[in-house]
Amino acid sequence: xxxxxxxxxxxxxxxxxxxxxxxxxxxxxxxxxxxxxxxxxxxxxxxxxxxxxxxxxxxxxxxxxxxxxxxxxxxxxxxxxxxxxxxxxxxxxxxxxxxxxxxxxxxxxxxxxxxxxxxxxxxxxxxxxxxxxxxxxxxxxxxxxxxxxxxxxxxxxxxxxxxxxxxxxxxxxxxxxxxxxxxxxxxxxxxxxxxxxxxxxxxxxxxxxxxxxxxxxxxxxxxxxxxxxxxxxxxxxxxxxxxxxxxxxxxxxxxxxxxxxxxxxxxxxxxxxxxxxxxxxxxxxxxxxxxxxxxxxxxxxxxxxxxxxxxxxxxxxxxxxxxxxxxxxxxxxxxxxxxxxxxxxxxxxxxxxxxxxxxxxxxxxxxxxxxxxxxxxxxxxxxxxxxxxxxxxxxxxxxxxxxxxxxxxxxxxxxxxxxxxxxxxxxxxxxxxxxx
Amino acid sequence: xxxxxxxxxxxxxxxxxxxxxxxxxxxxxxxxxxxxxxxxxxxxxxxxxxxxxxxxxxxxxxxxxxxxxxxxxxxxxxxxxxxxxxxxxxxxxxxxxxxxxxxxxxxxxxxxxxxxxxxxxxxxxxxxxxxxxxxxxxxxxxxxxxxxxxxxxxxxxxxxxxxxxxxxxxxxxxxxxxxxxxxxxxxxxxxxxxxxxxxxxxxxxxxxxxxxxxxxxxxxxxxxxxxxxxxxxxxxxxxxxxxxxxxxxxxxxxxxxxxxxxxxxxxxxxxxxxxxxxxxxxxxxxxxxxxxxxxxxxxxxxxxxxxxxxxxxxxxxxxxxxxxxxxxxxxxxxxxxxxxxxxxxxxxxxxxxxxxxxxxxxxxxxxxxxxxxxxxxxxxxxxxxxxxxxxxxxxxxxxxxxxxxxxxxxxxxxxxxxxxxxxxxxxxxxxxxxxx
Numbered sequence: 001x002x003x004x005x006x007x008x009x010x011x012x013x014x015x016x017x018x019x020x021x022x023x024x025x026x027x028x029x030x031x032x033x034x035x036x037x038x039x040x041x042x043x044x045x046x047x048x049x050x051x052x053x054x055x056x057x058x059x060x061x062x063x064x065x066x067x068x069x070x071x072x073x074x075x076x077x078x079x080x081x082x083x084x085x086x087x088x089x090x091x092x093x094x095x096x097x098x099x100x101x102x103x104x105x106x107x108x109x110x111x112x113x114x115x116x117x118x119x120x121x122x123x124x125x126x127x128x129x130x131x132x133x134x135x136x137x138x139x140x141x142x143x144x145x146x147x148x149x150x151x152x153x154x155x156x157x158x159x160x161x162x163x164x165x166x167x168x169x170x171x172x173x174x175x176x177x178x179x180x181x182x183x184x185x186x187x188x189x190x191x192x193x194x195x196x197x198x199x200x201x202x203x204x205x206x207x208x209x210x211x212x213x214x215x216x217x218x219x220x221x222x223x224x225x226x227x228x229x230x231x232x233x234x235x236x237x238x239x240x241x242x243x244x245x246x247x248x249x250x251x252x253x254x255x256x257x258x259x260x261x262x263x264x265x266x267x268x269x270x271x272x273x274x275x276x277x278x279x280x281x282x283x284x285x286x287x288x289x290x291x292x293x294x295x296x297x298x299x300x301x302x303x304x305x306x307x308x309x310x311x312x313x314x315x316x317x318x319x320x321x322x323x324x325x326x327x328x329x330x331x332x333x334x335x336x337x338x339x340x341x342x343x344x345x346x347x348x349x350x351x352x353x354x355x356x357x358x359x360x361x362x363x364x365x366x367x368x369x370x371x372x373x374x375x376x377x378x379x380x381x382x383x384x385x386x387x388x389x390x391x392x393x394x395x396x397x398x399x400x401x402x403x404x405x406x407x408x409x410x411x412x413x414x415x416x417x418x419x420x421x422x423x424x425x426x427x428x429x430x431x432x433x434x435x436x
Numbered sequence: 437x438x439x440x441x442x443x444x445x446x447x448x449x450x451x452x453x454x455x456x457x458x459x460x461x462x463x464x465x466x467x468x469x470x471x472x473x474x475x476x477x478x479x480x481x482x483x484x485x486x487x488x489x490x491x492x493x494x495x496x497x498x499x500x501x502x503x504x505x506x507x508x509x510x511x512x513x514x515x516x517x518x519x520x521x522x523x524x525x526x527x528x529x530x531x532x533x534x535x536x537x538x539x540x541x542x543x544x545x546x547x548x549x550x551x552x553x554x555x556x557x558x559x560x561x562x563x564x565x566x567x568x569x570x571x572x573x574x575x576x577x578x579x580x581x582x583x584x585x586x587x588x589x590x591x592x593x594x595x596x597x598x599x600x601x602x603x604x605x606x607x608x609x610x611x612x613x614x615x616x617x618x619x620x621x622x623x624x625x626x627x628x629x630x631x632x633x634x635x636x637x638x639x640x641x642x643x644x645x646x647x648x649x650x651x652x653x654x655x656x657x658x659x660x661x662x663x664x665x666x667x668x669x670x671x672x673x674x675x676x677x678x679x680x681x682x683x684x685x686x687x688x689x690x691x692x693x694x695x696x697x698x699x700x701x702x703x704x705x706x707x708x709x710x711x712x713x714x715x716x717x718x719x720x721x722x723x724x725x726x727x728x729x730x731x732x733x734x735x736x737x738x739x740x741x742x743x744x745x746x747x748x749x750x751x752x753x754x755x756x757x758x759x760x761x762x763x764x765x766x767x768x769x770x771x772x773x774x775x776x777x778x779x780x781x782x783x784x785x786x787x788x789x790x791x792x793x794x795x796x797x798x799x800x801x802x803x804x805x806x807x808x809x810x811x812x813x814x815x816x817x818x819x820x821x822x823x824x825x826x827x828x829x830x831x832x833x834x835x836x837x838x839x840x841x842x843x844x845x846x847x848x849x850x851x852x853x854x855x856x857x858x859x860x861x862x863x864x865x866x867x868x869x870x871x872x
Contacts, residue, residue, distance in 0.1 A: 129565075130607050135690060148689075156688050161631050162622055166690040167603040167697070171566050171786050172655060181656045183783035186598055186727065195597050197727045197782070219608060219699075220617045220864065246783065252592050253584075254571060254602040255691020261603070262783040263655075291622065291633045293866070346633070347619035347682065347698040348864070350607050428656065428784070430729070 004229075004274040005091040009412050013098045014107050015114065017047040022269075022406055022416020025098055026278075028091060029234065029269035029417075032075060033120035040074040040123045045269050045418070046098060048117050055113050056106070061097070065089045076126045076270070080214045080233050081353035087214075087233065091274060122175050122268035125236075126212060126354030131173060131264070132344060133208070133240060133358045134165040136335035138284070140363035143375045148248075160288060163335035163343045165360070168240075169261035173356065175268050176420050180241055182397060182427040183262040187245035199427035200243035202380070203395040207308055207371030207403055208238040209330050210358035211337050212270055219350040225296055228338035229273065231351065235302075235337075237267040237403045237420040238358045244374055244394070266356070267403070267420040275415050279303045279407040281331050290339065293346055300336035304417070305329055306362060306405045308371075313398030314388045322402060323387050325376065328362055328369040330405070397426045440665075440710040441527040445848050449534045450543050451550065453483040458705075458842060458852020461534055462714075464527060465670065465705035465853075468511060469556035476510040476559045481705050481854070482534060484553050491549050492542070497533070501525045512562045512706070516650045516669050517789035523650075523669065527710060558611050558704035561672075562648060562790030567609060567700070568780060569644070569676060569794045570601040572771035574720070576799035579811045584684075596724060599771035599779045601796070604676070605697035609792065611704050612856050616677055618833060618863040619698040623681035635863035636679035638816070639831040643744055643807030643839055644674040645766050646794035647773050648706055655786040661732055664774035665709065667787065671738075673703040673839045673856040674794045680810055680830070702792070703839070703856040711851050715739045715843040717767050726775065729782055736772035740853070741765055742798060742841045744807075749834030750824045758838060759823050761812065764798055764805040766841070833862045 006026075013025040023029065023045040032040045033050055041054035056062065057071035066086050070078040079086070096102040106113050135141055138155075141164075145154035158164065182203055188195035214233045217223050223231050240260060247259025283301035308326035315323070335343075340357055361371040370376045373394050377383050380393035395401070400423045406416035442462075449461040459465065459481040468476045469486055477490035492498065493507035502522050506514040515522070532538040542549050571577055574591075577600075581590035594600065618639055624631035650669045653659050659667055676696060683695025719737035744762035751759070771779075776793055797807040806812045809830050813819050816829035831837070836859045842852035 130605055144689075158624075158631075158685055158688065161624075162686055164686070164690055164693075166693055167605055169566055169603055169785060170606075171788050171791075172784075174655075181784055184658075185783045188594075188597075194724065195594075195727070197729055219610075222620075222864075243783070249594055250598055250600070251689070251691075252594065253580075253687070253691070254600055255687075255689070257600075257602055258779070258783045258785070261780075261785045288630065291631070293633055343694070344697075347621045347679070347694045348617055349605060349694070349697045352607050355607075428658075 003088065004277045005088045006274060006277050007095055011095065012100050013046060014100050015047050015049050015098060020414065021047050022414065022418050023047055024413040025095060026413040027271060027275045027415045028094055029271045029275065030076060030125065031269045032123040032125050034123055035120055042071055042073065042076060042079065044094060045117065049114050050117055050120055051094065051098065052113050052115060062090065062093065065093050077354040080126065080212060081216065083215045084230050087272070124173065124175050125268065125270050128170045128173055128354055128356045129352040131168045131170040131356045132165050133168045133360060134163055134335065134340050135360040136163055136333050136340065137360055137363050138334040139365055140361040140371060140375065143363060143370065147374065147379050161291070163340045165340065166255045168264065172261060173264045173266060175266060176418065178265060178422060179425045180263050180422040181425045183243050183246065184427055184430055185243055185246035185258050186249055188249045195249060198430055200246055202244035203424065204242040204244050204373045205308065205401055206240035206242055206361040207306060207326065207328065208240055208358045208361055209235050209304065209405065210238040210266065210356050211235050213351045213355045213357070214353055216352050217345055217350050220348040222345040222348060223341055225294065225338050225342040228341050231341060232273060232337055234270040234272040235276070236270055237405050237417050239265040239401065239403050239420050239422060240358060241265065265420045265422045267418045269418050271415065271417055276302050276407065278412055279415065283336055284332060284334055286334065293342055294339045296336060296338055300338045301331045301333060303329065303331045304405050304407055306403070309402040309404070310386065310392070311400040312386055312388065312390055312396065314390060315386065318388065320387050322400070325384055326368055326371065328364050328371060330362055332364055333359055333362065395424050397424050399424045439524065440713045441524045442710060442713050443531055447531065448536050449482060450536050451483050451485050451534060456850065457483050458850065458854055459483055460849040461531060462849040463707060463711045463851045464530055465707045465711065466512060466561065467705045468559040468561050470559055471556055478507055478509065478512060478515065480530060481553065485550050486553055486556055487530065487534065488549050488551060498526065498529065501529050513790040516562065516648060517652065519651045520666055523708070560609065560611050561704065561706050564606045564609055564790055564792045565788040567604045567606040567792045568601050569604045569796060570599055570771065570776050571796040572599055572769050572776065573796055573799050574770040575801055576797040576807060576811070579799060579806065583810065583815050597727070599776045601776065602691045604700065608697060609700045609702060611702060612854065614701060614858060615861045616699050616858040617861045619679050619682065620863055620866055621679060621682035621694050622685055624685045631685060634866055636682055638680035639860065640678040640680050640809045641744065641837055642676035642678055642797040643742060643762060643764065644676055644794045644797055645671050645740065645841065646674040646702065646792050647671050649787045649791045649793070650789055652788050653781055653786050656784040658781040658784060659777055661730065661774050661778040664777050667777060668709060668773055670706040670708040671712070672706055673841050673853050675701040675837065675839050675856050675858060676794060677701065701856045701858045703854045705854050707851060707853055712738050712843065714848055715851065719772055720768060720770055722770065729778055730775045732772060732774055736774045737767045737769060739765065739767045740841050740843055742839070745838040745840070746822065746828070747836040748822055748824065748826055748832065750826060751822065754824065756823050758836070761820055762804055762807065764800050764807060766798055768800055769795055769798065831860050833860050835860045
């Protein structure tokens, strides 16, 4: 098995690194960016800069290390398909080119290869084939069960055996900063005879992380859990926007559909397993023990601090800083990424490079560690109070939501994910029946 | 609105048309084929032949009619994105080139442009982005409700208001003839304390049809029902293979996942709305009347006869012909394709060219019009008896399943869909836990 490439804490880059930057040389996450009208290019974030991998590849820097076409493509699937040996070789070369005391060729011609993040527009990192959303936080599943099935057991009998999940919409996955239009849809009041169609009244977020897959498996050939590290490239933040009233009315018996499909926001930089390796930790004890194909003998959780900030239109107008409503951590997830991937492929399903697998809402035991308004306000019963005195049971038009994620520990460089942001725009007018 | 191009019944092609062929000049369905090691090409079926659109395009036949690149691509998304005006222009030209008494240039050089279907391997027609599976047959939803919720109402309260659906797996959609490996998975006996992992014991089919989308809509901009014809290119047969025991254990609360994701088979030729126009009929009365955005004032159902044949390994060995176990029709579907598309996009979800939307299992009122073994055998209680005397509660290894579909009426040419076939191969051995 190819080793992960962990960059020692003392290594420094000659590129400026502001304090609390998410992107030291120990991180080097991958993304796709565009400048002006130019076509999308693959890049790596460092400090407040982007290393232009297209330009480096065209200049021949990767000869003998990585097929040039994989890094001059407008999207990352090809590079993700190449697998861990290639990922490691490119990562080692980038460290050598970017560290103080390393290969000086890039530094000497920095204008050709390094650009400010501010001058770029971020794009989706891959053309996502299949998008799966799991439900792997014990606390979230328990909270939802208590609210949706108050008469029964909070946790369904299958939950501790199966990493429960479902397929989501891939066409509406958007990158950080994309405005989110409040969706219209069918919702039915409990005491109404019939549903009505109009803007959702219960617009929510879900705080999640997601992983991108690398080399494909053949249809019919599961990925053993022990091989998961060869197939998982890295992670992003995921906001699985949800319309709770639409979801509640539609989801029986086939699961969430239009209550979720209108938008999913991801952070633009894929943070690799290599960068996260110093923050890998054991997950919670699993009881009952999982079936053989889901048993893991290695730590597969990650200590990633997570936060959600809100900024209302009124806060913006009054110059009040965004307000943090949630502090949580990814490390408490019950089912790990390796278990999720082994499960998805256990029936022979093939994955493709650039697929996205989201964790499901990450909720902790504390009320302010819940990853959704549904849980934070207990279905609206206990609205949040913002610094302006405004209250929020669910999202209002004009609200800006920011997900943040980062790994921190004394003596270690901070490894961050950047942001997954979105502002709520008003619903579009419901067209009258336009047919004759 | 651009008109559909209906080819008059009396028009004949100079290409041989065996009796009962699915592919007269009135059909002209689109597919993607390969010869030997060559790259995939776009083609149109006629009789037992394929018209090679790549070759025609390279020879300049479509100049002024359709951008050459759309027809020399290895997949149909580009052509589907071009929209109905282009579809109509290409169809008119093809009819002119293929009809007796028309433009003789292809006929005079037929060897360059026409090839036997037998010498080609069919491929998927598009790179399918999102795949949605609906649940739009009243009879199927009622049957499933009776079996799965015997104590409650067979039909859930939302069913007559919403074209219920969910997202399926796009990576495992395969074309006619691809072998289907019996999936492994978790299933739990009702009286067992814990689930077990192994081959499904309740392998089933679902008889469906599906439509491919054309021009995309922008995210946030619904497709009004009145515009559906501009966005629906054509239809195929769909077999949504299902593992009922895996499905039953996993599906609460987020819907079907690994019980469905292992394989979906489609017929290779997309039959256009133009070809089907003579068989367009009104659907069943909808009561209560749908909400405004789902109201249709035109007939949107299609009179397509459907059949399922089975051939067991023993039948093959003994030379016994495939046995028809189901005869049904697509025309009885409660929710139409136009309603499905209007619903999917009603929350602003964007579609992409080449997406696939399947109808859900098509079941009729008669027992032998049910589109699944689950219904045909009432969950295995009443096994089918094959001509060999073998019985079938669900599928056995070696079984060949063929879906067929065709439109027929005295005085009109038959418009057929070809086949969606698959043979069940034994499950792969369950690997022991391979992690140390």
